[in-house]
Amino acid sequence: MEIPVDNVLIAPSSTEDITNQLNLTGRKAVYTLAIPKGDSHDWQNRTVKFFNETWRTFGIPQEGIEAMIPLEWHKKVMCERYE
Structure with missing residues (x-):
């Protein structure tokens, strides 16, 4: 079941993040x-779609204190790319 989420930012991962995660x-x-404040969806190991492609989230999302x-x-x- 697809659930649209507004205001999600998408950015290429940094070279450091790519290397660290690969290792x-x-x-x-x-x-x-980047997930907006107030969102309560589970982002761990989920299939997501953007740029007309299918991707898979991985790892535990890093979260800050909203306030x-x-x-x-x-x-x-x-x-990561998911085919």
Whole structure:
């Protein structure tokens, strides 16, 4: 079941994140998703779709304290290509 989520930022993963994840998990992080505050979806090991492609999130999302972060996003999760 597809669930659209508004205001998710999509950015290429940094070289450091790609290298660290590849060494730790054997997975290649391609994109990092920034999740908006107030979102309560489970982002761990989920299939996501963007750019007309299918991707898979992996790892435990990194989350900050909503009240302490000035922007609209407080969580980030990495994703890899999923075919």
